[in-house]
Amino acid sequence: MAEHDIELSVNGTAHELSVDSRTLLVHALRDELGYTGTNVGCESSTCGACTIHLDGEAVKSCTLLAVQADGREVTTVEGLAEDGTYAPIQEGFQKEHGLQCGFCTPGMMLAANDLLARNPDPSEEEIREAIEGNLCRCTGYQNIVNAVEYAADHMDQEVAADGGSDRVEGE
Amino acid sequence: MGIETIESKDIDAEAVLGSAVERREDPALITGEAEYTDDIQRPNMTHMAVVRSQYGHATIEGIDTSAAEELDGVLAVYTGEDVDVPGMIPTGWQLPSLKNPDRPMLATDRVRHVGEAVAVVVAEDRYTAKDGVDLVDVDYDRQDATVDQSDALDDDAPRVHEEFDDNVAFDFELGDEDATNDAFENAAHTAEVDLENQRVIPNAMEPRAALAEYKPSSGDLELDLTTQNPHLHRLLLPGVIDVPEHKIHVRAPEVGGGFGSKSPLYPDEALASWCSMQVERPVKWTATRSETYQTDAQARAHQTTGEIAMDEDGTITAVRVNTIANIGAYLSIFAAAIPTVLYAPLLSGQYEIPSIYCNVVGSFTNTVPVDLYRGAGRPEALFVVERLIDLGAREVGMDPAEFRRHNFIGSDDFPYETPVAVTYDSGDYEPALDKALDLLDYDDLRERQEELRDEGRYLGVGFSSYIEACGLAPSKIAGSLGAQAGLWENGLVRMHPGGKVTAFCGTSGHGQGHKTTYAQIVADELGVPYDDVEIVESDTDEVPEGRGTYGSRSAAVGGSALSTSAGKVVEKARKIAAHQLEADEADIDFSGGEFSVSGAPDRSMTIQEVTQQAYLAQDLPEGMEPGLEETAFYDPENFVFPFGTHAAVVEVDPESGEIEFENYVAVDDVGPQINPKIVEGQIHGGVAQGVGQALYEVAEYDDNGSLVTGSMQDYTVPKAEHVPHMETDHTETPSPHNPLGVKGVGEAGTIAAPQAVVNAVVDALEPFGVDHIDMPLTNESVWQAVNDSAVADGGTTDEASRDDDADAGGAN
Ligand code: FES
Numbered sequence: 001m002a003e004h005d006i007e008l009s010v011n012g013t014a015h016e017l018s019v020d021s022r023t024l025l026v027h028a029l030r031d032e033l034g035y036t037g038t039n040v041g042c043e044s045s046t047c048g049a050c051t052i053h054l055d056g057e058a059v060k061s062c063t064l065l066a067v068q069a070d071g072r073e074v075t076t077v078e079g080l081a082e083d084g085t086y087a088p089i090q091e092g093f094q095k096e097h098g099l100q101c102g103f104c105t106p107g108m109m110l111a112a113n114d115l116l117a118r119n120p121d122p123s124e125e126e127i128r129e130a131i132e133g134n135l136c137r138c139t140g141y142q143n144i145v146n147a148v149e150y151a152a153d154h155m156d157q158e159v160a161a162d163g164g165s166d167r168v169e170g171e
Numbered sequence: 172m173g174i175e176t177i178e179s180k181d182i183d184a185e186a187v188l189g190s191a192v193e194r195r196e197d198p199a200l201i202t203g204e205a206e207y208t209d210d211i212q213r214p215n216m217t218h219m220a221v222v223r224s225q226y227g228h229a230t231i232e233g234i235d236t237s238a239a240e241e242l243d244g245v246l247a248v249y250t251g252e253d254v255d256v257p258g259m260i261p262t263g264w265q266l267p268s269l270k271n272p273d274r275p276m277l278a279t280d281r282v283r284h285v286g287e288a289v290a291v292v293v294a295e296d297r298y299t300a301k302d303g304v305d306l307v308d309v310d311y312d313r314q315d316a317t318v319d320q321s322d323a324l325d326d327d328a329p330r331v332h333e334e335f336d337d338n339v340a341f342d343f344e345l346g347d348e349d350a351t352n353d354a355f356e357n358a359a360h361t362a363e364v365d366l367e368n369q370r371v372i373p374n375a376m377e378p379r380a381a382l383a384e385y386k387p388s389s390g391d392l393e394l395d396l397t398t399q400n401p402h403l404h405r406l407l408l409p410g411v412i413d414v415p416e417h418k419i420h421v422r423a424p425e426v427g428g429g430f431g432s433k434s435p436l437y438p439d440e441a442l443a444s445w446c447s448m449q450v451e452r453p454v455k456w457t458a459t460r461s462e463t464y465q466t467d468a469q470a471r472a473h474q475t476t477g478e479i480a481m482d483e484d485g486t487i488t489a490v491r492v493n494t495i496a497n498i499g500a501y502l503s504i505f506a507a508a509i510p511t512v513l514y515a516p517l518l519s520g521q522y523e524i525p526s527i528y529c530n531v532v533g534s535f536t537n538t539v540p541v542d543l544y545r546g547a548g549r550p551e552a553l554f555v556v557e558r559l560i561d562l563g564a565r566e567v568g569m570d571p572a573e574f575r576r577h578n579f580i581g582s583d584d585f586p587y588e589t590p591v592a593v594t595y596d597s598g599d600y601e602p603a604l605d606k607a608l609d610l611l612d613y614d615d616l617r618e619r620q621e622e623l624r625d626e627g628r629y630l631g632v633g634f635s636s637y638i639e640a641c642g643l644a645p646s647k648i649a650g651s652l653g654a655q656a657g658l659w660e661n662g663l664v665r666m667h668p669g670g671k672v673t674a675f676c677g678t679s680g681h682g683q684g685h686k687t688t689y690a691q692i693v694a695d696e697l698g699v700p701y702d703d704v705e706i707v708e709s710d711t712d713e714v715p716e717g718r719g720t721y722g723s724r725s726a727a728v729g730g731s732a733l734s735t736s737a738g739k740v741v742e743k744a745r746k747i748a749a750h751q752l753e754a755d756e757a758d759i760d761f762s763g764g765e766f767s768v769s770g771a772p773d774r775s776m777t778i779q780e781v782t783q784q785a786y787l788a789q790d791l792p793e794g795m796e797p798g799l800e801e802t803a804f805y806d807p808e809n810f811v812f813p814f815g816t817h818a819a820v821v822e823v824d825p826e827s828g829e830i831e832f833e834n835y836v837a838v839d840d841v842g843p844q845i846n847p848k849i850v851e852g853q854i855h856g857g858v859a860q861g862v863g864q865a866l867y868e869v870a871e872y873d874d875n876g877s878l879v880t881g882s883m884q885d886y887t888v889p890k891a892e893h894v895p896h897m898e899t900d901h902t903e904t905p906s907p908h909n910p911l912g913v914k915g916v917g918e919a920g921t922i923a924a925p926q927a928v929v930n931a932v933v934d935a936l937e938p939f940g941v942d943h944i945d946m947p948l949t950n951e952s953v954w955q956a957v958n959d960s961a962v963a964d965g966g967t968t969d970e971a972s973r974d975d976d977a978d979a980g981g982a983n
């Protein structure tokens with residue numbers, strides 16, 4: 001198996017690591033770099049537990065190879081809070097009881113932030129549609145929808161709600 | 172409707188019990204700091220992967236492990252031949268006449284369900300371990316399989332276990348058969364339904380995982396597990412892998428949902444432990460999602476004939492139920508209890524039914540073993556009851572809500588003894604129904620239904636007035652029903668010298684927010700600030716004993732254990748206060764965390780001051796031990812019986828079979844709510860799983876025993892768009908059986924929802940003569956039901972003559 005030296009910027013920190021060709025991005029993040037907040041629920045792009053942002057866009061890290069992320073910017077749940085202050089989406093999940101076991105939550109928050117970056121004031125239907133690739137077995141989704149609405153209401157025009165990416169509406 | 176959460180600093184000490192305080196679990200979970208089993212690394216850690224049967228039934232002719240053994244990075248490959256310990260996974264429940272076949276940790280000569288473990292590979296990393304699995308060559312001779320539980324009972328069905336004469340695991344009955352038969356003979360009206368409560372897969376989002384570290388120097392086994400009951404593993408593992416109980420330390424870190432499926436001891440956790448003893452290094456195993464489909468206990472799987480008898484005016488006189496339950500290939504831990512003692516005793520529902528008789532035959536099949544899944548036995552029972560209630564109402568021509576009300580057990584009749592061996596603690600069923608009717612705007616809804624029908628649109632409303640038995644405990648009752656372990660719960664409350672508190676409980680939360688609700692209970696009992704109370708669970712070294720979290724037992728049994736131990740702390744503290752305040756113990760009042768002398772409120776001490784004295788130990792009552800901590804083993808006298816009425820409103824398109832929710836209302840009575848926000852969340856989640864079963868979920872096998880729905884692409888776990896918006900409300904009827912009066916909420920939604928949805932769809936399709944459709948109600952099955960009824964009716968109903976556009980309707 002060929003080894004590759006790659007560079008990943010995770011939540012603003014640069015990392016150099018060497019991975020097998022077949023190493024999945026999620027395993028590189030979790031096992032090699034210790035960003036265990038990103039979870040693995042299905043390894044098949046169905047559950048969304050492994051959702052991260054790659055260059056500011058939500059993607060499932062269980063079906064991407066680590067080498068595909070070489071030189072790119074990754075945001076994980078660990079990068080959402082800034083200086084100990086929760087991002088609006090985190091505050092929303094806590095205030096609205098948008099989580100129970102919390103396993104889907106990191107992926108859910110990153111998927112939601114992607115939506116909010118594109119559409120700062122989504123309807124309930126748009127939220128439900130946007131998180132369709134993220135399964136939650138605990139909450140019945142209703143409080144997750146409320147959590148995303150809460151975040152939308154508390155974003156204060158923060159375009160960088162996706163945790164520091166430089167993605168700008170309309171770019 | 173929404174309940175606002177409040178921050179802990181804003182809770183009023185008087186109102187800590189019952190406040191929607193924010194969960195203290197959340198900060199770690201929303202920042203990624205929380206630690207699940209697969210997040211944990213240990214120095215020198217290895218990885219285990221499992222070779223599993225791809226056949227439902229086969230003999231093993233040989234296993235060649237040599238290629239795997241030669242692979243770089245593979246440390247060892249083990250087969251059943253290598254197992255030098257008993258290696259048999261026990262069941263935890265006995266019934267008279269139960270057949271209890273051996274269930275090996277690794278199959279040796281025969282595999283009996285897809286996914287059964289055949290060999291294990293231990294390697295330096297997880298990728299290599301899986302490569303090793305691919306290189307193990309198993310020579311199988313495929314055998315005929317038996318998959319359907321009724322077919323399995325045929326004389327010539329392939330036998331799952333050759334040592335038995337047939338595939339009958341048990342034959343169970345409850346109730347008075349003669350009286351029930353008489354009632355049916357004399358009934359003015361009867362109704363009957365054949366129904367299937369389909370097999371489903373729990374699908375907790377976190378796959379099961381284990382990290383075992385055996386230390387040869389001390390003989391200790393450290394085990395991190397995705398489990399709902401660490402102590403149960405400590406109790407059962409010694410018999411499997413031959414390590415004594417006191418040398419086993421089981422810890423459940425964060426657990427990403429369980430819903431019952433993380434209750435049993437499976438072969439995998441035992442294998443990881445045993446492998447660690449062999450290689451003398453830590454061994455981690457994490458299931459892939461396909462492994463969870465093939466190994467996590469599956470659930471429900473009942474085929475039932477239900478009948479209801481009524482007199483002239485619609486009063487129910489009897490219910491008769493015959494069920495064949497699919498047990499799967501082996502008896503998992505609760506397998507014998509679920510379709511029997513957790514099922515048949517609930518067949519009275521909320522109704523006064525003079526005679527009930529139930530027979531359940533359990534059958535072995537070449538399928539994944541069945542065990543607990545949210546509700547376990549009770550959803551199956553209430554599905555039968557509430558389908559029969561709707562059919563009975565239709566038969567006597569009564570409105571289904573009125574038929575329910577007419578037959579409810581009266582609020583004055585509690586405690587109420589049913590004819591199926593249980594005594595309901597407390598209940599008041601009409602107010603919950605009334606609230607549901609209000610939320611639905613029921614009269615208006617029925618009018619709208621009529622109007623829409625005239626326009627060729629089909630609205631339906633379905634009720635589910637459910638009851639459940641929660642607080643799985645009473646050791647004596649459970650024992651008489653077959654439990655092989657006491658089902659009490661343990662609580663320990665420790666006041667620290669500085670006045671803060673740590674409380675330990677033997678339950679094990681996995682998303683329910685116990686650390687929040689338990690702290691509310693203890694803070695209230697001791698009169699200390701909520702933030703001063705820390706809760707410890709899920710660790711067999713920290714918590715001496717326990718029985719875990721399942722069957723909605725945590726609040727009623729675990730919470731009561733904590734409140735009892737906190738009460739003992741107060742009593743000891745009262746003695747110290749009396750001594751120090753030089754008053755008679757009987758004259759010491761305790762309120763708001765303060766002990767004071769009756770009639771002399773200025774002579775007082777706070778509980779923190781008393782605690783300090785307890786540890787200072789220089790001026791304690793004669794003969795008293797220092798320190799301030801108390802333990803309780805709480806064993807209640809009975810189950811608790813939460814109840815409620817849920818209702819679904821749907822519109823069904825008979826042309827396409829599509830179902831759309833218009834409304835879902837849930838009115839639940841779970842006794843006093845410790846934290847209303849958490850209660851609401853539990854209801855939402857439960858309903859989502861119930862709706863999932865009603866409309867989407869089914870585990871299917873082909874005739875060979877291959878699991879057809881073996882991945883998330885083939886098995887529909889409901890998405891946000893599949894789950895209706897829910898309106899919740901409640902009534903409050905305390906249980907007299909525990910100090911908190913609480914009942915239990917974890918399973919309510921799942922028990923209530925399926926029949927609310929099915930009843931609604933059947934109600935919508937009443938003009939077509941549809942009286943039952945089996946779950947899941949796919950577009951196709953709904954369309955088919957409309958079509959079949961139209962055919963059965965000879966196409967007499969205009970709307971029902973759909974033969975012309977059958978093709979168009981069939982495409983969905
Ligand atoms: S783990 Fe990546 S989508 Fe499920």
Ligand code: FES
Nearest residue numbers: 100102136137138
């Ligand atoms: S909170 Fe448990 S899966 Fe979403």
